[in-house]
Amino acid sequence: MDARVKKKKMILSQGTMDVDFVRKVEALSDTSVRRCFQCGKCSAGCPMATFMEHPPNRVVRLLQLGQWRRILEGRSIWYCASCETCSTRCPNKVHLASIMDALRKLSWDAEGPSKESYVQLANKLFLQNIRSYGRQYEMRLAAVFNVKSGQFLKDLSLGPKLLAKGKLKMFHSKNRNLSEIGKIFTRIEEMRKNGEAL
Amino acid sequence: MKKLLNYAYYPGCSLHASAGEYDLSTRELFKALKIGLTEVPDWFCCGATPAHNVDELLSLSLCAKNLELAEKVEGDLAVACAACFSRLKFTQHTLEENATKRKQVEKAIDAPVKLDGKVKHLLEILAGDLGLERLAASVNKPLAGLKVACYYGCLLTRPTDVPNLDCTEAPTIMERVIEAVGAETVAWSHRLECCGANFTLSRPGVVIQLTNAILDSAKAAGADCIMVGCPLCHGNLDIRQKEIEGVYKTNYNLPVFYLTQLVGLSVGLGSGKLGLDAMIVSPMPLLKEKGLL
Amino acid sequence: MHTDKPKHAFEPKIIAFVCTWCTYAGADLAGTSRMQYPANVRVLKFPCTGRIDPVFILKAFQQGADGVLVSGCHPGDCHYIAGNFHARRRFAAFRKLLEFVGVDLDRLQFSWVSAAEGGKWVEVVTDLTEKVRAMGPMTEFKELALEEQWSGAITTPELKEAYNSI
């Protein structure tokens, strides 16, 4: 994230506080960001907080102020491991893990502007796999990921070991529900186009 | 042979790939315990973490469809993978609570949502439906002297109210199961910490750091091995263990078992039926030392 | 437990003038907390340090005290509003007088010990005892006391000579 953006002064007004975006997040995550009183417990227990430029509590704080761009410009949301520790321990029932999901979804829709492309790429490939094969095939996922992310040699040493142990399946079995899966993807896309879902 | 119990079985993608030994040992164990297990025909991926991470509606729809498929098989739905378990339970919980989302999902799957079926993790079946007494009665080879560190990870217990497997912050279900078959358990600090989960693909550096802390804690507590109920945790703890040892210049040598492997061992199943040879950190020296093989 | 400590060659006598509300209660707290300190101190209770007349200190030295401790409430905490302030001012002047008379001021200590400071009481008493022990017995005022008790009988040749020369 651009350090200048992170440190940039916030000009607060009804115009600069994007309440609509926050309402979307609240609808998707089924939780109220206003409930948060910034105790910091989420950040205290987050296994990934050290990798984030906005620790979880600050993500909620920025949402309270309608400053979502600052969040999406950073990579914090892509470092969330969805471990649910924050949601579990929150004294105010702010479901932060779901807020993170919502933010990733909205960022995904906006085609970024997140810089954390590896995680995004992995997610994209994962969902493509579901759409194409109905199930996940880790070998394929990993291989394509490495090619697409330009890390051809990543985890190279693991490959043969896993193969030898029968952990990597090379071939997919046919799933008779494949067309149904495709339909689910299509219907959701249509619902979104028609504004029936976020 | 009369079955005591019958379940629909949702193995999940990992069990058909990298966690094949989990699938194998589950089927063999249930056979040995005379519990019926029928795989849901043509189940598909629950969406796992990536789906809910960026598209909750997709995640809910995939799970809702799988739940619908499961309805066709007799019995509650038995789930082995902690991630699938979490997603299926989340779906039930969310669609129960939120009418808007429920309507959207019904439209996406073009069918009414069915939430009546019970989703159960293998642990619940062993500790609850079968019961620890009956489980103990099936033991032929008690795991005496084996010190097990039970690792829950994130998704089996969290968040409060959703999986409802056991207490969120101080669960004991894994310990209860494995103690019932004669093993010892160790008290350790990191049994609920996150291993980094699916970052194993995109951010392995993160995973190595987090997983190391877990291995270190288990070792320090005097464990001989680790027991898990999640293929993702298994992947990080087992597959990446050698790599971690290299990075941190240390030596853990902690075999990482699926719970069904250890319980299977106690009821007398052999290495071949438990897929012990598929484990990266070989358990053979340990099991031989303890006289369990 | 009750082992006899190694005896010192000299056990000083310390007299403590304390107010009842703060320091006496602080010393009580040291007791209820079972803290240990030298047995050399004798405590005299006053309602307030404001009641302590400097004459008492002189009297104590005359009576064989080797060290004197005056202690009351912290400034501002006086149970009687301002008694400790008066005491502080009085003793500031009194120290000058003592110095003039030739008493080593190290034998006289003022301190504030509150009802909550059992530990501080122990510390103050222990420090003063050890300090005075190192200084040795107080002799100046004992001689004065002897003079005061002089019966008037001219018994020594020196006195006779002095008497005759007047």
Place this chain on the structure above:
Amino acid sequence: MSRIGVFICHCGENISRTVDVERVAAQVGNMPGVAFATDYKYMCSDPGQTLLKKTIQEQKLSHVVVAACSPRMHEKTFRKAVESAGLNPFLCEMANIREHCSWVHENREEATVKAIEIVGMMVERVKKNRVLPAITVPVTKRSLVIGGGIAGIQAALDIADCGHEVILVEREPSIGGHMAQLSETFPTLDCSQCIMTPKMVDVANHPKIKLYTFSEIELVEGYIGNFQVTIKKKARSVDEDTCTGCGVCMTKCPQKKIPNKFDQNIGMRTAIYVPFPQAVPNTPVIDRDNCTWFKSGKCGVCQKVCGPGAVDFEQQDRLIVEAVGAIVVATGFDLYTIDEKPKGSPIKGYGEFGHGKIPDVIDGMTFERLASASGPTGGRILRPSDGKEPKQIVFIQCIGSRAREKGISYCSKVCCMYTAKHTMLYHHKVHDGQAYVFFMDARTPGKSYDEFWRRSIEEEEAVYIRGMVSRLYQKGDKIVVMGSDIAVGVQVEIEADMVVLATAVMPQKGADTLAQKLGISYDKYHFYSEAHAKLRPVECATAGIYLAGACQGPKDIPETVSQASAAAAKVMTLFSKDKMEREPIVARVREAGCVGCFACKKVCAYGAVEEKEIRDRQGNLIKVVAYVNPGVCGGCGTCQATCPSKSVELDGYTDEQIVAMIEAL
């Protein structure tokens, strides 16, 4: 010759474990004057006390020393026992051989020797103890309540409802105080006037309450149970008995543009006025500084239009003396205003917030008047500068408070809650507006308080920003607020239409002067000091004077009302007896020796020393000596240590007693 009985307690094993009690008893038994010495397992137990009483009678003891625990523990117990055996309680002393000996020393020999010396000291002391008769003072069952805010009103009503007469003195023309100024009250949003005015009317109608408004305390003399208070009743220029409160005078008064203090100077009043419509009493007062008649001798319209002829330009200040037995001080608080820097104020000023020169930067009390339905804007939130409705409003907390160097170090306690209330009132009145609050902490310890604060954020959509504001400045018709959000870690800037400052709660101006008149103590800020922070929170160290409300420190309404009722209960406790008894540890003057230097008077913190004239039979003045009023004396003995001629003695701690102890060493 005294016959002293000495009783050495084992305290189970607490004493006897380290102190050889039998040896102590044997040694002490040989001391001159000791008629009897024994040791016993538990002296404080019932059989122990019986032993004590029986021995006093059988051995005809004259004095008693109980060597046991600290006198702070059981002195009362043993003195009572001694008294029931027919001896004066003050002929009994305790030697502390537990806390000061057995518990703090391990060496048995040392501890035993020390115990013997401690007991010996007390034996010598008790020989010099005198019989001290109990002191009783009469109690006048009338009370004075100073201050007519909610604290004074509650205390006055409680005391009066018990049937005791109350004199209620208020400085302003009406009772009601600050609470009458408030719009709504947290955490229930009750309308302040609605709950306050009925109580004001109750005061006015109560047969046992004598109300002096527009009056001040001039002089306080006397002591607990027996105070004489001089009250200055300032000239109102309107006769209270004749005035019907019709208000015609106010409508006709030509001076209409005088800022009304009650409305924080944003509303206007006439020269003859009542501060607010519900004032009690509803009798106007003429503000002589602004009245044309008093300035130029012309006008007099009010007098001409007054039907009953109540307007009296010649009225003079009057002094009234009242005798009371107890005083409740309920003088309340004042608020720091940023546009002034009174001399001696501990707050250094807020130049960065414009020193009060930015018209739309107001304080919390002004916001209360704006929000009040009976206020100058009829309850609409409007900017003082142009009367427009502010759409962006910024509240800033802790102005002066919690600023050790810049202001005062304490927390003003009520601002967090009233600011939360303000954001709600604002949201209710300006639906399309946005409220922001800059704060350091939200301090909401009170029943339903935190819930109230959270509601202002979660339901009333106030945006709370943790972090203080550095500076405010005018830009066009906006006020630029330069702050920071410490949770995010960046600067924040808001262009506000109006800024409301939560200014510090301070003591009333002149609180120190009144304290000096009353002889009560106060802290460095001039808040009045309670006798004990925890166990005597409504009493002053000066007997017979009690505290209620914010004059003792910042308080909200429920706390103030509780304390007022507690003070009333204390007054009623005092009034429950015709005479009161006190411990006879008081100073006594030996008139023959007194030279009348009055050094004692200078050091007495209680004002107990009086001047007494000694005359011969012909009435010629021989000399003036000091006299210590036993009702007022606190018993510290500072006078005795100060007296150059040694003519004053504190009973129970005489020089004789103390020297006897020193000599015993």
